[in-house]
Amino acid sequence: MRLQRHKMGADDFEPLTMIGKETNLLAEVDSNCIVKFYCSFQDEEYLYLIMEYLPGGDMMTLRKREKIR
Template sequence: MRLRRHKMGVDDFELLTIIGRGAFGEVRLCREKATSNVYAMKKLKKSEMLRRGQVEHVRAERNLLAEVDSAYIVMLYCSFQDDEFLYLVMEYLPGGDMMTLLMRKDTLTEDESSFYVAETILAIESIHKHTYIHRDIKPDNFSNSRHRSLTAIPEKCGQG
């Protein structure tokens, strides 16, 4: 028996708390109604992407997330759009981003620093292996998964 494909939309999700804001919109915690699985939903305003000339970068980000299966790159569950917004539904990384970790801990030990630098290099290398360039490398764009490894959240990507 073949599975029927269902075109996903914002109505398939229960929108929960806002967990981040960016230049084009926000990221919300959401729960898929059919499965109760929890994700992070990035909601990007199309008019703002056009105004800032970032359409190709956002397209590259979406393509990278859709094409790449790597422990170092956040997983894309689905993407869809309506007249006003583009939505990227990604795995939720409950460990928070590196900036939050740095602010909370103030100082990292040498071992912690070495670990996170190595994880950052592996994440960037994983993006580069797929001929993409991460154009916005900063602590806010790297998150900790529940398994303590660092995961890149590609932003402002370009194909090399």
């Protein structure tokens, strides 16, 4: 019998550590391999991460296009 999918929420996790103080480090990283992080903010329901827009799709799309298995 197929298990019903459980919608996950914050109550399903146990906080281990705060990472909010590490956002300045993410904003200062200057690398071609890491997407640029600009800032973050939240409302009562969501956390928003403002990051560099990089068109081109995901890694799987790239692999399919290049016919890499």
